[in-house]
Amino acid sequence: MNNINKKKSILAVDDDSDILLQTKVYLEAAGYEVSTAESLKDAEALLQSYKPDLAVLDLMMETQDSGFVLSYKIKKIDPAIPVIIVTAVTSQTGIAFDLTGSGESSWIKADAIIEKPIRCEQLLSEVKRLLP
Amino acid sequence: MNELKILVVDDEPGMRMGVERSLRNYRFKLPGFDEEVFFNIRMASTGKEAVEMMELEKPDILLLDHKLPDLQGLDILLDISQKKLDILTIMITAYASLEVAISATKHGAFDFLAKPFTPDELRNAVQKAAKQIFLQRQAQKLAAERRQVRFQFISVLAHELKSPIAAVEGYLRIVDKHMLGDDIGKYDTMIQRSLRRLRGMQKMILDILDLTRIEAGTKNRELTDVNITEVALECIDGVTPDAKDRGVSINLESPENITMHADRGELEIIFNNFMTNAVKYNRDNGRVDVKVQPDEHGVTLVFSDTGIGMTEEEQNRLFGEFVRIKNEKTKDILGSGLGLSIVKKLLAFYDGTVDVKSVPDQGTTFTVRLNKKDEASR
Numbered sequence: 001m002n003n004i005n006k007k008k009s010i011l012a013v014d015d016d017s018d019i020l021l022q023t024k025v026y027l028e029a030a031g032y033e034v035s036t037a038e039s040l041k042d043a044e045a046l047l048q049s050y051k052p053d054l055a056v057l058d059l060m061m062e063t064q065d066s067g068f069v070l071s072y073k074i075k076k077i078d079p080a081i082p083v084i085i086v087t088a089v090t091s092q093t094g095i096a097f098d099l100t101g102s103g104e105s106s107w108i109k110a111d112a113i114i115e116k117p118i119r120c121e122q123l124l125s126e127v128k129r130l131l132p
Numbered sequence: 133m134n135e136l137k138i139l140v141v142d143d144e145p146g147m148r149m150g151v152e153r154s155l156r157n158y159r160f161k162l163p164g165f166d167e168e169v170f171f172n173i174r175m176a177s178t179g180k181e182a183v184e185m186m187e188l189e190k191p192d193i194l195l196l197d198h199k200l201p202d203l204q205g206l207d208i209l210l211d212i213s214q215k216k217l218d219i220l221t222i223m224i225t226a227y228a229s230l231e232v233a234i235s236a237t238k239h240g241a242f243d244f245l246a247k248p249f250t251p252d253e254l255r256n257a258v259q260k261a262a263k264q265i266f267l268q269r270q271a272q273k274l275a276a277e278r279r280q281v282r283f284q285f286i287s288v289l290a291h292e293l294k295s296p297i298a299a300v301e302g303y304l305r306i307v308d309k310h311m312l313g314d315d316i317g318k319y320d321t322m323i324q325r326s327l328r329r330l331r332g333m334q335k336m337i338l339d340i341l342d343l344t345r346i347e348a349g350t351k352n353r354e355l356t357d358v359n360i361t362e363v364a365l366e367c368i369d370g371v372t373p374d375a376k377d378r379g380v381s382i383n384l385e386s387p388e389n390i391t392m393h394a395d396r397g398e399l400e401i402i403f404n405n406f407m408t409n410a411v412k413y414n415r416d417n418g419r420v421d422v423k424v425q426p427d428e429h430g431v432t433l434v435f436s437d438t439g440i441g442m443t444e445e446e447q448n449r450l451f452g453e454f455v456r457i458k459n460e461k462t463k464d465i466l467g468s469g470l471g472l473s474i475v476k477k478l479l480a481f482y483d484g485t486v487d488v489k490s491v492p493d494q495g496t497t498f499t500v501r502l503n504k505k506d507e508a509s510r
Contacts, residue, residue: 018299018325022306029311088294117298120305 007033008131011052013043013070014086015061019118023056026120027127040066047077054131056123057110059087071110082130084123088116134167136262139191140175141182141208142224143201147247148175151195154251155258162263169262179203183211186219193261194221195245198232209239220261224249288454292336292469296329336468342401343470346477353481357391358399360424360431367403368422371411379417382407386424392431393504398478405471406435406498412465413496414439430482430503441492450488451476475500 010032014020017038024034035050037043040062055074059067071083112126140151152173159170174191176182179200186194194212198205205223212219220242225232233244242264245257303322312318345351368382375382392399410420418438425432440461442450449455454469456462472486479486483503490496 016295016299018329019302021322021325022299022302025306025311088291117301120309 007031008053009033009035009050010127011035011037011043011046011050011055011074012057013037013040013055013061013067014058015039016058019058019116023118023123026118026123027056030124030127032127040070043070044073047074051078052081054082054084054127056084056086056127059085068110082111084112084114084126084130085110086114086116086118134169135172136169136193136265137172137174137189137191138193138195138258139182139185140173140195141177141179141200141205142175142195142197143177143199144197145177147197147224148177150251151254154254158255158258160255160259160262162259162266165266169266171258179205179208182208186212186217190217191219192265193258194219195258196221196223196241198223198225198236206235206239209236209241213240220264222257222261285453289340292454293333296333299329300326332468336470339468339470339474343474343477346474353395353398355393355395358394358396360390360392360399360426361386361388363396363399363403364422364424367400367407370404371407374408375411375420378411378414380411380414380420381418382411382420382422384422384424386422387426390424390426390431392426392502394482394502398481402475402478402500403433405475406433406500409471409498410435410437410439410496412467413437413462418495430501433500433502434497435500436495436497438495441494441496442488442490443492447488447490451486 010027012020012023012027012034013036014023015038020036020038024036027034035046035052037046043057055071057067057070059065061067063069067085067087071085074081074083111130114122114126138155140148142148142151152175155171155173159168161168171193174185174189176185179202182194182196182200183203185191194208196205196208209221209223212221221236221240222243222245223232223236223241224245224247226247236244242261243257245254303326306312306322307319342351364384364386368384372382407420407422414420414437420438421434421436423432423434423436425434442457446457450457451472453473455472456467456469475486478484479500479502483505485501487499488496489499
């Protein structure tokens with residue numbers, strides 16, 4: 001199988017199993033291969049034997065910043081893996097993350113942050129941007 | 133804060149000095165408050181000066197002579213009420229004139245002192261005012277705390293209701309766009325999962341209604357001699373279908389016809405919560421043991437299961453509102469996280485308590501104590 005035809009693989013992590021299933025459906029419909037995990041711990045176990053081409057992570061799982069923690073760990077495995085963080089934090093607190101400034105992106109190890117509830121088009125456009 | 137600011141307004145220098153002397157070293161404690169109260173005393177000789185000083189620094193108590201060279205005491209009272217200043221005014225009148233008293237009360241004076249007055253009379257009056265101020269402050273603090281708790285409850289509630297809506301909406305969008313093709317059967321899982329989330333939401337809304345009704349005290353309580361054994365048996369009937377599905381057996385150990393003066397609906401809610409939890413958080417083919425143990429002061433209920441159990445940390449969080457113990461073992465179990473909050477509020481009606489003992493993967497035992505209340509104290 002040559003590289004062009006090989007499906008790109010995405011890791012999706014969310015502690016809401018319904019949102020996780022939906023994310024999987026969106027990404028599979030767009031032609032990606034999707035692995036899922038419902039917790040930080042499961043995701044870490046999965047990453048022992050598997051390297052995704054991109055990761056979509058829910059921010060708040062076991063703790064308020066599980067997504068960032070996991071993102072940091074993925075970047076340690078391979079800094080080239082793009083990470084998308086999904087969060088409802090902005091609409092709940094009014095805090096907006098700005099990844100363009102150097103200040104925040106230095107500790108937020110993510111390549112994109114998108115708002116919950118996830119909209120299929122937005123997710124896919126970010127994925128396509130980061131996985132050309 | 134235990135220093136109160138007093139502004140003394142009187143055109144007679146002797147009067148101002150006398151007040152200052154009487155209050156300067158006066159310290160006292162109010163019943164129910166730990167800290168000593170003392171006064172920071174300022175003085176003004178005209179109405180105009182008093183108004184200026186109040187604008188600069190608001191006093192807690194105003195000792196106000198009714199007759200001033202430039203303004204009437206009533207003018208100043210009016211000024212205070214117009215500006216909605218939080219000041220307690222004690223009017224000093226040359227003679228106990230009923231007319232002045234009535235008119236001043238109408239305009240918000242807290243108390244009166246008739247000239248001439250003794251230092252003790254003065255101290256009594258300011259002590260009364262101080263007590264009023266501290267009670268007010270305490271009430272304000274409580275109200276603020278209550279607002280904070282309510283605000284927190286509402287924001288958590290909003291979040292808890294948003295999650296299922298987002299889940300169901302997501303599924304509907306997938307169906308709407310036929311993302312899995314035109315075969316309706318492909319969407320079965322999503323439809324079932326949507327219905328499940330909606331059921332969970334319904335349960336949560338009903339629980340919130342229960343909780344707010346209990347909290348607002350608007351829940352009608354009907355106290356009769358309730359047959360507890362009967363309530364237990366009915367409740368077991370209620371959870372039996374779910375228990376059978378998973379092969380869980382339920383055993384009741386109770387003397388016959390135990391009665392307690394109580395609200396039947398409340399006992400049903402209590403039994404139901406512990407029984408459904410014991411079934412939900414059990415393992416397949418496990419067992420639930422319910423014991424009813426009456427004594428002369430009330431009754432002890434014991435609910436034991438052979439379920440998944442909880443860690444110490446999980447047990448500590450258990451009774452908080454919207455707390456659901458989330459882990460690999462509980463992720464598919466539905467609940468509002470309000471059941472035990474409701475139970476705890478209901479137990480307060482019976483001077484009741486609840487204890488939990490749990491070992492992960494072995495089971496959990498809840499021990500509930502309901503006490504009879506004296507008829508007289510009710």
